[in-house]
Amino acid sequence: MNSSVSKSFDPVIRPAGLNGVLISFGDVLSEPANRAALAFAAAVGRAGIDGIEDCAPSLVSVFVQFDPLHLPLDRLVAQLEDLLRDQNWYAAAMPEGRRFIRVPTVYGTDRAPQLEEAAQAAGLSPHDAIAQLSDARVRVQTIGFAPGQPYLGLLPEAWNIPRQTALTKAVPEGALVVAIRQFVLFSVANPTGWRHVGQTALRLYRPDSDQPFFLRPGDEVQFVQAPPDVLERYADDPNGGAEIEAIP
Incomplete structure (x- = not known):
């Protein structure tokens, strides 16, 4: 960055x-x-x-x-x-203890049905939109709105797209949504005014754990394009198939 x-x-x-x-x-x-x-x-x-x-x-x-x-x-x-x-x-130098996390993500399909709409708002083809979103390495800027729910950014300028004028009634846990050059990854099912472009199997909120919030401010995340069957493959893995490494 x-x-x-x-x-x-x-x-x-x-x-x-x-x-x-x-x-x-x-x-x-x-x-x-x-x-x-x-x-x-x-x-x-x-x-x-x-x-x-x-x-x-x-x-x-x-x-x-x-x-x-x-x-x-x-x-x-x-x-x-x-x-x-x-x-x-x-x-200033970033805080110590940060991690880089690569999360398998299904873009588009019926699992993330607003990818094409978001791509159009960004002036991109669906193919180019997926490439940009999948290549982006974004920072957890803050946690808020719901338990363990991160705001991540900043995305390229093309993704300075507005929120929707109406709410989507609910997106599921693990939904990746986009607006105003940021991602939000949903820790629980909730309504949203942001467009649902990707879906992960990552469970962010783990109330029975010593560390109930998986992501922390300062962590960096890449939502890497993966085939649709990845969601079922990692359904029982709380990390959703994510690869995790320490940032020196």
Whole structure:
């Protein structure tokens, strides 16, 4: 991914309720802003600031929850500002422990019926659309909306397609949907306004596991084209036939 930085946005710290602050690295999604959010959240965790109760990155921001009876807001903000001055977070190294995961994916067919519609919106043939989507190596930018559900990107500019004007009543677990240069991979069956272009056998939400969310922010994923029988072949494999390797 391109990590070039446009310094048109300086990080902003804002109060968020009575016991939270939001550190924003951008007002629109970009690779540098997401990189900054992931790297800064990891740095806050390493800093071990007494009184912080939780720290979670989103697409371009970091939410910090704190105990205001133990850690006054002004003192927390001062410590966060000191941390922000440590380095250029827009060009920071990504957190350690990330993985590259190649997920067998069925594009189109009756298992992912909106591939042709999405390809048309992107100005591509179905063949070229599958090639671009299957070749893309995307980052888990954040987890949200449903348990363990990732937003992944950024895709090539052609995939800056809008959401649908109406909801699809439901897509199944493992559905790969696309809009606004991002994928979402569904952890549970749910309605969506994004177009269903691929289907995987990957189970993202594993409530009985010590790590119930399979994917983590910063992981990189490639949804590799596979024949339709792959879904049945890996139906009993929670990883859906995925190949997993550590990112050095």
